[in-house]
Amino acid sequence: MKEFTITFLPEKKRISIDRGTDLLTAAIKAGIHIYNSCGGEGVCGRCKVIIKKGTYATEHSGRISEKERKKGYVLACRTMPQSDMEILVPEESRLGDIEVLTEEAKAKRLVGLYTPAEKVEEAPYKKGLKVFKHGPLSTKLSLKLPSPSIDDNCGDVERLFREIRKDRDIPIMQMGLSNIKKLPRLLRESNWEVTVTLGNRNGTTEVVMIEPGNRDGKNFGISLDIGTTTIVAYLVHLKSQKVLGAKASYNPQVDFGEDVISRIIYAEKEKGLERLHHVVIDTINSLIYSLAKEQDLTLDDITAVMCAGNTTMTHLLLKIEPSYIRKDPYIPAVNFMPVIRAAEAGIKIHPRGLLCCLPCIGSYVGGDIIGGILASGMDNMEDLSLFIDLGTNGEIVLGNKDYYIAASTSAGPCFEGGGLSSGIRAMKGAIQSVSIKNNKLSIGTIGKASPKGICGSGIIDTLSMFLEHKVIDRSGKIKDNKIFKVRKVDNVKEIVLVGRQKTETGKDITIDDNDIKNVIHSKGAIYTGIEVLLKEAGCKLSDLKHVFIAGGLGTALDIKSSINIGLLPDLPLEKFEFLGNGSVTGAKMSILSSEAMEKACVIANKMTYLDLSTSSFFMNNYSAALFLPHTDIELFPTVKKIL
Amino acid sequence: MDRVIEKWQDKVSEVVLGATKAEGGSRDKAIKIGGGTGVYFLQGEDACPNLPVIAMEVWDMVPESWPESLKANFNDALKDPVEWAGMCVDKFSADLICLRLASTHPDSKDTSPEDAAKTVEKVLKAVKVPLVVIGSLAREKDNDVIVHCTEAAKGENCLFGIAVQDNYKTLTAACLSGRHCIISEAPIDINIAKQLNILICDMQFPSDKIIIHHATGALGYGLEYTYSIMERTRLAGLSGDRMLSMPMINFVGQEVWRTKEAKTGDEVSKDWGSAKDRGALLEMATAVAYINAGADILVMNHPKAVEETRKVIKELCIK
Numbered sequence: 001m002k003e004f005t006i007t008f009l010p011e012k013k014r015i016s017i018d019r020g021t022d023l024l025t026a027a028i029k030a031g032i033h034i035y036n037s038c039g040g041e042g043v044c045g046r047c048k049v050i051i052k053k054g055t056y057a058t059e060h061s062g063r064i065s066e067k068e069r070k071k072g073y074v075l076a077c078r079t080m081p082q083s084d085m086e087i088l089v090p091e092e093s094r095l096g097d098i099e100v101l102t103e104e105a106k107a108k109r110l111v112g113l114y115t116p117a118e119k120v121e122e123a124p125y126k127k128g129l130k131v132f133k134h135g136p137l138s139t140k141l142s143l144k145l146p147s148p149s150i151d152d153n154c155g156d157v158e159r160l161f162r163e164i165r166k167d168r169d170i171p172i173m174q175m176g177l178s179n180i181k182k183l184p185r186l187l188r189e190s191n192w193e194v195t196v197t198l199g200n201r202n203g204t205t206e207v208v209m210i211e212p213g214n215r216d217g218k219n220f221g222i223s224l225d226i227g228t229t230t231i232v233a234y235l236v237h238l239k240s241q242k243v244l245g246a247k248a249s250y251n252p253q254v255d256f257g258e259d260v261i262s263r264i265i266y267a268e269k270e271k272g273l274e275r276l277h278h279v280v281i282d283t284i285n286s287l288i289y290s291l292a293k294e295q296d297l298t299l300d301d302i303t304a305v306m307c308a309g310n311t312t313m314t315h316l317l318l319k320i321e322p323s324y325i326r327k328d329p330y331i332p333a334v335n336f337m338p339v340i341r342a343a344e345a346g347i348k349i350h351p352r353g354l355l356c357c358l359p360c361i362g363s364y365v366g367g368d369i370i371g372g373i374l375a376s377g378m379d380n381m382e383d384l385s386l387f388i389d390l391g392t393n394g395e396i397v398l399g400n401k402d403y404y405i406a407a408s409t410s411a412g413p414c415f416e417g418g419g420l421s422s423g424i425r426a427m428k429g430a431i432q433s434v435s436i437k438n439n440k441l442s443i444g445t446i447g448k449a450s451p452k453g454i455c456g457s458g459i460i461d462t463l464s465m466f467l468e469h470k471v472i473d474r475s476g477k478i479k480d481n482k483i484f485k486v487r488k489v490d491n492v493k494e495i496v497l498v499g500r501q502k503t504e505t506g507k508d509i510t511i512d513d514n515d516i517k518n519v520i521h522s523k524g525a526i527y528t529g530i531e532v533l534l535k536e537a538g539c540k541l542s543d544l545k546h547v548f549i550a551g552g553l554g555t556a557l558d559i560k561s562s563i564n565i566g567l568l569p570d571l572p573l574e575k576f577e578f579l580g581n582g583s584v585t586g587a588k589m590s591i592l593s594s595e596a597m598e599k600a601c602v603i604a605n606k607m608t609y610l611d612l613s614t615s616s617f618f619m620n621n622y623s624a625a626l627f628l629p630h631t632d633i634e635l636f637p638t639v640k641k642i643l
Numbered sequence: 644m645d646r647v648i649e650k651w652q653d654k655v656s657e658v659v660l661g662a663t664k665a666e667g668g669s670r671d672k673a674i675k676i677g678g679g680t681g682v683y684f685l686q687g688e689d690a691c692p693n694l695p696v697i698a699m700e701v702w703d704m705v706p707e708s709w710p711e712s713l714k715a716n717f718n719d720a721l722k723d724p725v726e727w728a729g730m731c732v733d734k735f736s737a738d739l740i741c742l743r744l745a746s747t748h749p750d751s752k753d754t755s756p757e758d759a760a761k762t763v764e765k766v767l768k769a770v771k772v773p774l775v776v777i778g779s780l781a782r783e784k785d786n787d788v789i790v791h792c793t794e795a796a797k798g799e800n801c802l803f804g805i806a807v808q809d810n811y812k813t814l815t816a817a818c819l820s821g822r823h824c825i826i827s828e829a830p831i832d833i834n835i836a837k838q839l840n841i842l843i844c845d846m847q848f849p850s851d852k853i854i855i856h857h858a859t860g861a862l863g864y865g866l867e868y869t870y871s872i873m874e875r876t877r878l879a880g881l882s883g884d885r886m887l888s889m890p891m892i893n894f895v896g897q898e899v900w901r902t903k904e905a906k907t908g909d910e911v912s913k914d915w916g917s918a919k920d921r922g923a924l925l926e927m928a929t930a931v932a933y934i935n936a937g938a939d940i941l942v943m944n945h946p947k948a949v950e951e952t953r954k955v956i957k958e959l960c961i962k
Binding site for chain 1: 808832834835837838841842845884
C-alpha cells in the first residue's frame with residue numbers, strides 16, 4: 001500500500017498515512033485536534049484546513065465559501081491526499097485543549113463553588129410507590145457452620161453452600177478460586193462462625209467474600225447518579241434500607257465540554273477517553289470516601305455500587321469507547337451492562353465489591369431515565385403519564401405500564417444552574433424561591449443560608465415573577481420597570497437580585513438578558529418535546545393523568561411558576577408531582593431490590609426512542625415556544641389571566 | 644354538485660392608511676386595505692372588500708444602484724423626490740407613495756434626521772395619496788430618523804417601517820405618539836412574526852394599525868418560502884388568530900431589481916429577452932404571485948409592471 005507523509009502546520013507534525021485516509025483521520029492520528037461535530041460526515045463544516053502543498057481529491061461543500069476555496073480551504077474529513085502534503089490547521093478549526101483553558105476560565109465555569117463532596121438533601125420519597133421486595137445487590141449472611149466430623153465429612157465449600165442453602169433457595173452458586181483458597185484456614189480460625197457476602201451477578205449468585213465473625217450489619221452500598229453536569233451519591237445501609245448520607249459534586253468532565261457530544265468528541269482525542277474516565281472516577285471516589293468517613297466506615301464495608309447515568313456517562317465511567325454513539329446509526333457499545341467488580345472500573349470500595357449499571361435504551365436515553373421512571377412508579381400505572389427530567393439532556397418519557405416513548409430535548413444545563421451568570425447547583429445557599437410583595441423582593445435559600453447564587457427552581461421562580469410584574473417582556477427582554485434597577489454591563493442589560501453586601505460570595509447575584517434567553521431556549525425545547533411526544537402517541541394534553549418532574553433543581557419546584565414561563569403545560573396543579581433527583585432514587589431502589597432491577601430491564605425493553613432532531617414538527621413549534629409563556633397564549637389559559 | 648364554501652371564523656383586520664382633512668390630515672382620501680373574510684380571489688369564498696394596492700417607490704436621492712432600464716422611466720425626476728412622487732401619482736396612478744430615506748444611511752450621504760423629516764413634509768405637500776415611509780435599514784440611524792419623520796407627518800396616518808424583533812420599541816413608540824401605522828417584519832418565520840406583533844401590541848399599539856412583512860423574495864430567489872409563510876399567516880388569521888390577522892406588504896421592486904436577470908443589460912444571449920422588458924416582466928410576475936399569496940400592499944418600481952399588475956388585480960376580482 002502506498003504511503004504519504006502529511007505535515008501539519010504550524011507545528012510541523014509529520015505523520016505517514018495509507019492512501020485512502022482522509023485528512024481528519026490523519027490529523028487525529030497525529031494528535032492534532034480538529035473540531036468536527038458531525039463525526040466526519042462532511043455536514044458540519046467545522047474541520048476546515050488550508051492546503052499548502054500537495055495534490056488531493058476533495059468533495060466540494062457548501063460549507064466553504066468561494067473566497068475560502070480560492071485560499072485553499074477544504075474540509076479535512078472530505079479530503080484524500082494523493083501525494084505528500086502540507087496542511088495548515090487554522091486556529092478556528094482546533095478543538096481547545098484542556099491545558100489551554102485558563103485557571104480563570106475554569107474558576108468562572110464553576111463559579112468558584114466547586115466542592116468535591118458536599119451534602120445534598122435526599123430526594124423526597126414518593127407516596128404510594130410500589131414497594132419492591134428487599135433483595136439487595138449484595139447481601140451479607142452470618143452463618144454458624146457445624147464443625148466437620150467423620151459422620152459429616154463434606155468439604156469446606158460444600159459445607160458453606162449447604163449452610164447458605166438452608167437460609168435461601170439458591171441452586172447455582174459461584175465462588176472464585178481466591179476465596180476457596182482462603183476458606184479452610186478462615187473457617188477454622190473463626191471457629192466456624194463467618195459472614196458471607198452474596199452478590200447478585202447477572203442472574204446467578206456469587207460468594208463475593210467471606211469474613212470471620214458476625215458482620216452482617218456492616219453492609220453498605222452506594223447509589224450514584226452520574227449526570228452530565230452533576231454527580232450525586234447516596235450511602236445506603238443495605239440491610240436496614242436506610243440512606244445514611246447524600247453528597248454531590250459537579251461533574252468535572254464539564255472542563256472537557258458542556259454536553260455529551262462535545263465529550264464524545266473529546267474522548268476521540270488521544271488520551272481523551274482516559275482523562276474523562278479518570279476525572280469522573282476520582283470524583284466518585286472522593287464522594288464515596290467522604291460518605292464513608294462521615295459514618296466511620298472503612299471502604300471495605302461498602303460492597304456494591306449501583307449507578308444510573310445517561311448512555312455516554314455510563315460509557316465514560318467504564319472507559320468504553322463512546323465514539324459510535326454520535327455516529328450514524330448511533331449504536332452504543334452496551335445497553336444492558338453486566339455486573340462487574342467495581343475495582344475493574346477504578347471505583348474504590350471493597351476490592352471484590354460489585355458494580356451494576358441501570359440499563360440504557362439507546363444512544364440518547366440512558367439509565368438515569370430508567371431510574372427516574374422507577375422512582376415515579378409509572379411502570380405500575382394504567383393511566384397515561386409524562387415523565388420530565390430537567391437535566392442537561394432534558395429527557396421526556398410518555399407512557400404507562402405497557403409502553404414508553406422517550407425523547408431527548410437537549411435542554412442544556414440551566415436548570416442545574418449551569419450557563420447562568422449567577423447559577424449554582426441546588427446546594428446550601430442557593431436561592432430556590434423568589435417572590436415579590438408590595439414591590440419588595442423576598443428570597444428563600446436552601447438551608448436558609450446566606451445566598452450564594454441561583455439554582456434551577458430559583459431561576460424558574462424569578463422569571464415567572466419578572467413576567468408577572470412586567471420586569472421583562474414576553475420575549476424575555478429586560479424592560480425599564482418600577483421594581484428593579486436595570487444596569488448595562490458590556491451592553492447587556494442586567495438586574496441585581498441580591499447585592500454583594502448580602503451574599504456569601506461577596507459578589508452580586510445577577511440575572512441578565514442572556515441568562516433569560518438561555519432559560520427560554522431550554523424551556524422551549526422541553527415544552528416542544530412534550531408536544532411532539534403527545535402528537536406521536538396520538539394523545540392530547542388533557543389525556544395526561546400524571547406529570548412527574550425529576551431533576552436536581554432544588555428541594556422545591558414551584559409548579560405554577562413553571563407553567564407561567566411555559567416550561568410545563570398548563571394542567572391542573574394536582575396532576576404534577578416533583579420527584580427531586582429521580583435518577584439516584586431509582587438507583588437506590590435497584591441496589592436494594594433485585595426485583596426493582598429486573599423491573600428496570602423490563603422498562604428499558606418497553607421503551608422506544610424518538611429522535612427530535614429529524615422531526616420537522618419539533619423545528620416548527622420550537623420557535624413558537626421561545627416566548628413567555630408561548631407564542632400561542634391560548635395554550636396557557638391560566639397564565640393569560642395574570643398577564 | 645354543490646360547491647363547498649369554506650366559512651372562516653374571523654377576518655383580516657381592516658387597516659386605514661392616510662387621513663383626510665376631516666380626519667386631521669391632508670390626504671385627498673384615505674385608503675382601506677385588508678378586511679377580507681376568506682382566501683383572496685377564491686370565487687365565492689372571498690368577500691374581498693378592499694383590493695390590493697400598489698405603492699410606488701420614491702427615494703430621497705438618485706438610486707444609483709438601479710439599472711438603466713428602470714431609471715429611464717423617470718429620467719430627471721429621480722433627482723427630486725417631490726417631482727418623482729408627483730410623477731408616480733399623476734402619470735402612473737400610484738395608489739400610495741413609498742418614500743425610502745436611503746440617503747440617511749451612515750455609509751451613504753448620512754442625511755440628518757431633520758433634513759429627512761423635511762423631505763417627508765415636502766412629499767406630503769406635493770402628493771395627496773397616503774404615504775409609506777421607510778428608513779435606510781441602518782437600524783440605529785433609522786430609530787432617530789423615523790422619530791423625526793413621525794413627528795413631521797403627525798396626523799397624516801402614514802405607514803412607517805420597519806420594526807423588527809431586536810428593534811421595535813422606538814419605532815412603535817414613535818408611531819403610537821404620531822398615530823401612524825407600522826410595518827412589523829420577521830424573517831420568514833411565522834412564530835417570530837406573531838411574537839413581534841404581540842410585543843408591539845403589548846406597548847398599547849392598536850393591532851389594526853399593523854402591517855406584516857415576512858421578507859420578500861423575488862421570483863427564483865426564494866419566493867416560494869415567503870409565499871407559503873404568507874399563506875399560513877392568512878389561514879391562521881382567518882381561523883381566529885388575532886395576532887396574525889393583519890394585512891401584509893411586499894417590497895417587490897426592491898427585491899426584483901437586485902437580481903441579475905433584472906440588472907443585466909443586452910450584452911447576454913438573446914434567449915434572455917431584451918433588457919428593456921425583462922426586469923419589468925420579472926417584477927410583474929413576482930407581484931402577481933404575491934397577490935395570490937395574500938399581499939395587500941405591493942411596493943413596486945417599474946411603471947409598466949405597475950400597470951400590468953393592476954390589470955391582473957382587476958381581472959382576478961371579477962366576481
